[in-house]
Amino acid sequence: MEKPQVFRVNSPQVVSETIDGEVVIVNLDKGYYYSLLKTGAYIWSGIERHLDRDSIVVELTRTYLGNVEEISTAINDFLDELQREEIIVLTTELISEHPNEIVEMGEKQLFEKPILEKFTDMEDLLLLDPIHEVDVDSGWPNVKTA
Amino acid sequence: MQAWDCWQSLIDIENLDPSSNILLPQLYKNLLIHDVKHPYMARLKGIYRRNWYANQLRLKDLKIILSYLKDDEIDVIILGKASFGSYPIENCRSIDSFRLLVQEKYLEKANQKLTAVNWQEDDPTPKTLIHLQGHLFWAIPQDHIDNLVWHNATPDWSDRLGWRLSVTDQFLDSCTRTFFKGHSQQIYGIADAMILIQNSSNDIDWMRLVSQAQRYQMILPVRNMLIILQNILKPSVPNWVLPALWQMPIAHAEWLSYKILADDKRSFWQSTYTHSVRPLNYFGTKLRELKQTPFPGRQVLKSLLKVR
Numbered sequence: 001m002e003k004p005q006v007f008r009v010n011s012p013q014v015v016s017e018t019i020d021g022e023v024v025i026v027n028l029d030k031g032y033y034y035s036l037l038k039t040g041a042y043i044w045s046g047i048e049r050h051l052d053r054d055s056i057v058v059e060l061t062r063t064y065l066g067n068v069e070e071i072s073t074a075i076n077d078f079l080d081e082l083q084r085e086e087i088i089v090l091t092t093e094l095i096s097e098h099p100n101e102i103v104e105m106g107e108k109q110l111f112e113k114p115i116l117e118k119f120t121d122m123e124d125l126l127l128l129d130p131i132h133e134v135d136v137d138s139g140w141p142n143v144k145t146a
Numbered sequence: 147m148q149a150w151d152c153w154q155s156l157i158d159i160e161n162l163d164p165s166s167n168i169l170l171p172q173l174y175k176n177l178l179i180h181d182v183k184h185p186y187m188a189r190l191k192g193i194y195r196r197n198w199y200a201n202q203l204r205l206k207d208l209k210i211i212l213s214y215l216k217d218d219e220i221d222v223i224i225l226g227k228a229s230f231g232s233y234p235i236e237n238c239r240s241i242d243s244f245r246l247l248v249q250e251k252y253l254e255k256a257n258q259k260l261t262a263v264n265w266q267e268d269d270p271t272p273k274t275l276i277h278l279q280g281h282l283f284w285a286i287p288q289d290h291i292d293n294l295v296w297h298n299a300t301p302d303w304s305d306r307l308g309w310r311l312s313v314t315d316q317f318l319d320s321c322t323r324t325f326f327k328g329h330s331q332q333i334y335g336i337a338d339a340m341i342l343i344q345n346s347s348n349d350i351d352w353m354r355l356v357s358q359a360q361r362y363q364m365i366l367p368v369r370n371m372l373i374i375l376q377n378i379l380k381p382s383v384p385n386w387v388l389p390a391l392w393q394m395p396i397a398h399a400e401w402l403s404y405k406i407l408a409d410d411k412r413s414f415w416q417s418t419y420t421h422s423v424r425p426l427n428y429f430g431t432k433l434r435e436l437k438q439t440p441f442p443g444r445q446v447l448k449s450l451l452k453v454r
Contacts, residue, residue, distance in 0.1 A: 022191075024198060026202050026203075033204065130196050140193060141195065
């Protein structure tokens, strides 16, 4: 039987916080800043709860409307991307004792592919005025468009 | 929420004063808790994100500094904004400098160590100022006062690399720094003190706070802080504390060192009097010193007579 693939956040070099449904992540070694929203944030919460890859897929198929295969492929691609960015790493130690505990509530939303937004020019972004030089509808680090 | 409604109707986020800017990350957090929907929220969230990001890089630097010093067996108490690591406001203050307290006997060694490792050399982020200090409070006997601070501190910061002040000492430090003359950013000092009371009211030893305030000649800043907090934010403070502080005489040095509240008329006149007699006291001291030392002219005459 294949061992379940469980991931953990690549701490201490990676730190994250969830702010109003958005997961913000920083790789302290490289200085890169990342943002996850919607399905990306949902997958992140599964990683933090030490769910294995298959359990994450099961949870998302219960939560979102969409083709199971497409959802599974999207999640796998996303997890691979997070690994490539060294944000998460595989671990064999942590298995959630109570997987798939999320209770379905309300209507299912349409599944959207998870997106890892990455910002690398942080020196310039830190110099931005966070009130006057940013997009009014999304805030820092999104630059004001002309 | 009333305060928010009032404030946002009066201000323009594009033209805020620097003191208000400092509190925007905390404002965002508070508004989020109350599920506020407002056009400013997107930019406030951005300010919070930016603050969080910059703080993570700074805290990484701080860990490096602490580990260097720990290698040399130098313990460090983290003061100031970086010390709020375990409170909800960790990401609500911009950590622009590090205030580190080491035992006085290690101060020079710590200074030399940080200079020797030149830890900022490869740091791409803007340089962070480090304030190293050997004392937190000043009183006689100084050794005993310093030992008290360390005795009450806890090894509780990021993998026990550093130490944290007791909540009582944190509150006292916050009061003195907020109301020290020449220190301009009072608003966040008051907000910090409120956070301490809200989150750790049971951990504040009010008896020790009051007795230390008297011993260290810090009655005025503590009194000011509690008056402001009681008038605006209604914190949970034992009802004997303020009356006890009002009864205590304020030392000369306190009137000279600390600000007074605008509507504290009694203190205003006391402070004005102290400042006005200060030049007289200075000259009086000098005159007394002259009285005790031999008139220099006599020495000159003596030496002249000897030569002859």
